[in-house]
Amino acid sequence: MATLVEESPGPPSDFEHDASAEEHGHTSWKRFALLTVPAAVGAGALLFGIMNGAIAASFAVSGQQFKISADEMRGEGVAIYGGIDYDLRQNVHPVATAAIRDAEIDNLCQSVLTEFPILGTVSLKLSAGTGDTPVHATNLFIDMTRMSGDTRFGDMEIGRDASTLDQGPANARGMQDLFGMQGETLTVSGLEQTAWAANAGTFRLSGLDLAVARGDDECF
Numbered sequence: 001m002a003t004l005v006e007e008s009p010g011p012p013s014d015f016e017h018d019a020s021a022e023e024h025g026h027t028s029w030k031r032f033a034l035l036t037v038p039a040a041v042g043a044g045a046l047l048f049g050i051m052n053g054a055i056a057a058s059f060a061v062s063g064q065q066f067k068i069s070a071d072e073m074r075g076e077g078v079a080i081y082g083g084i085d086y087d088l089r090q091n092v093h094p095v096a097t098a099a100i101r102d103a104e105i106d107n108l109c110q111s112v113l114t115e116f117p118i119l120g121t122v123s124l125k126l127s128a129g130t131g132d133t134p135v136h137a138t139n140l141f142i143d144m145t146r147m148s149g150d151t152r153f154g155d156m157e158i159g160r161d162a163s164t165l166d167q168g169p170a171n172a173r174g175m176q177d178l179f180g181m182q183g184e185t186l187t188v189s190g191l192e193q194t195a196w197a198a199n200a201g202t203f204r205l206s207g208l209d210l211a212v213a214r215g216d217d218e219c220f
Contacts, residue, residue, distance in 0.1 A: 068219065081179070097144075111219045121214065167183060
């Protein structure tokens with residue numbers, strides 16, 4: 001007569017363990033890890049990019065974009081690539097960074113609008129370079145969301161890997177595998193830009209005029 005041998009159950013599988021844990025209202029830590037690790041890796045890559053200058057975030061931007069216009073901007077050593085700005089609320093803002101090693105700007109205008117209680121709309125407007133001496137900037141970075149004007153590039157490269165750009169200022173490069181473009185020279189007539197941030201190594205504003213006024217008085 002054959003003897004029936006009852007096999008002892010082995011250790012529960014990951015799926016059975018997860019299901020049991022969920023039935024008893026406990027967190028499945030293995031499943032939690034699978035869900036959170038990709039997000040953590042993405043955040044780490046973003047932070048790594050910011051720390052290494054691959055992302056356009058040299059400072060926390062305000063919650064307001066501003067406008068820039070000029071009769072003409074001339075630049076030598078130009079790189080353009082995608083990046084991200086961030087504000088104090090940790091909101092991220094995608095931008096196109098235009099980095100220029102040496103720039104001259106004729107009739108520069110910069111403006112921003114702010115809404116105040118009771119006062120309403122208030123304009124802050126800056127102008128410079130309106131005479132014979134243009135505005136001069138070195139290692140200029142503009143994090144913009146829009147740019148228009150009649151543009152001429154010299155010795156232009158389009159579609160170059162953003163991490164290999166070498167015509168603009170030092171460290172004017174984007175992240176690997178992303179789109180980039182560059183040129184030895186750049187001339188833009190009738191320039192109009194909307195931007196989150198701008199910074200430069202040096203910025204000489206000849207004939208500076210800064211005015212605050214009630215109402216809408218933007219550059220364009």
